[in-house]
Amino acid sequence: MNPIRLRVRFQVCLFAAFLAGWPAVVSAAELDGTKTIFANTRDKQRIPLGTVRFSPRGGGVSSFEISMDHARFADYFLSMKEFKCLDGKVEIVCHVPYPYSNPRTVSAKDMSWLEHDLLFLFKRPGEFGASMRNGLYFRLEPDERGWVGSPQAIDLNYISAPPDAADVAPYDPATRDDVAPGERWIESLLIE
DSSP states (O other): OOHHHHHHHHHHHHHHHHHHHHHHHHHHTOSOEEEEEEEEETTSOEEEEEEEEEEEEETTEEEEEEEEOGGGSEEEEETTEEEEEEEOSSOEEEEEOOOSOOOOEEETTBOHHHHHTTEEEEEOTTSSSOOTTSEEEEEEEEOSSSEEEEEEEEOGGGGSSOOSOTTSOSOOGGGOEEOOTTSSSEEEEEEO
């Protein structure tokens, strides 16, 4: 067989295989109904943190409402503020809800407002107080089970004052840095 025809056939088969797998990813990551939020830790725990309820609004946009399961968290008083935290023994990770009003909407192409409501900070158990420079942002992407959030480092001081535009998510890619695998106790978030 002609090598060019063989290469074209191969590329068509690869494209068909890609399309065959696409509906599974899209259907798993639909933004409708109630999904559970899990933290996957480097010591192989899968901790349910709460739920997020998606309500379609049309045009591919859904509103969302998060309900954290505070019974899973311990109360910590850090740097003159109360936080709900998970004690991972090697690292304490505290939820930091986004403090300002926002549209609370998402689409398959833009999960930024949900990502902003899933902000965290971390500290070592022996450290006094908390440094707002130790923020965690989980960038969400669809996969076959739902949405997977990869950790990125942020400075929570960046949102110590309200943003100029309430409808623009302040943590854009330029304000975030990827976290090396295994560097943080919570290695990923999963929404399914």
